Amino acid sequence: DAKTTQPTSMDCAEGRAANLPCNHSTISGNEYVYWYRQIHSQGPQYIIHGLKNNETNEMASLIITEDRKSSTLILPHATLRDTAVYYCIVRLRFISNFGNEKLTFGTGTRLTIIP
Amino acid sequence: DTGVSQDPRHKITKRGQNVTFRCDPISEHNRLYWYRQTLGQGPEFLTYFQNEAQLEKSRLLSDRFSAERPKGSFSTLEIQRTEQGDSAMYLCASSFRTSGSGETQYFGPGTRLLVL
Numbered sequence: 001d002a003k004t005t006q007p008t009s010m011d012c013a014e015g016r017a018a019n020l021p022c023n024h025s026t027i028s029g030n031e032y033v034y035w036y037r038q039i040h041s042q043g044p045q046y047i048i049h050g051l052k053n054n055e056t057n058e059m060a061s062l063i064i065t066e067d068r069k070s071s072t073l074i075l076p077h078a079t080l081r082d083t084a085v086y087y088c089i090v091r092l093r094f095i096s097n098f099g100n101e102k103l104t105f106g107t108g109t110r111l112t113i114i115p
Numbered sequence: 116d117t118g119v120s121q122d123p124r125h126k127i128t129k130r131g132q133n134v135t136f137r138c139d140p141i142s143e144h145n146r147l148y149w150y151r152q153t154l155g156q157g158p159e160f161l162t163y164f165q166n167e168a169q170l171e172k173s174r175l176l177s178d179r180f181s182a183e184r185p186k187g188s189f190s191t192l193e194i195q196r197t198e199q200g201d202s203a204m205y206l207c208a209s210s211f212r213t214s215g216s217g218e219t220q221y222f223g224p225g226t227r228l229l230v231l
């Protein structure tokens with residue numbers, strides 16, 4: 001899977017949009033971009049994923065650049081409960097029934113929402 | 116609650132003891148994964164099952180570790196002769212594998228192990 005690069009930490013004011021960047025310059029056409037977050041002492045929580053089009057769900061928006069070498073996760077109105085470590089993961093699209101199924105986590109971005 | 120559940124949530128044991136953790140996946144999910152997470156690091160893959168078949172094991176899974184999923188539903192992860200280096204959070208995730216290209220893993224709350 002392609003390697004991702006994320007800032008170690010970020011702060012965001014409560015009520016503002018939090019924009020979390022991720023670089024994945026070696027991504028291939030068969031790889032999805034996934035975002036998870038992990039609130040302290042809990043298991044990772046799935047947020048969103050995309051291939052090449054922008055995606056939005058009830059939690060966040062995912063903006064993928066046209067060349068797919070970077071993406072941004074947007075939390076539109078950050079709350080204190082959004083304080084967490086956010087992981088950007090690039091993962092192979094289905095190629096077979098076996099292999100390449102694991103998620104490879106980096107160290108993520110520690111997002112702190114400031115009251 | 117229909118999410119992934121894990122038991123126990125916390126375990127303290129003495130070095131050399133055996134421990135067993137249980138994971139109950141989301142109903143009808145055919146894939147089940149185990150990960151380990153140490154302080155300050157992201158989760159690391161250990162092993163996964165499709166139904167009852169164990170399809171991949173990481174090199175992190177030494178011979179003291181064994182995982183089972185006997186009927187393709189819940190899974191257990193056993194660590195024999197625990198060492199202090201086994202202290203970590205053990206995470207379980209499940210997903211539904213189809214022939215399509217998308218598969219999202221959903222994680223449980225984890226079991227935090229401390230080996231004294």
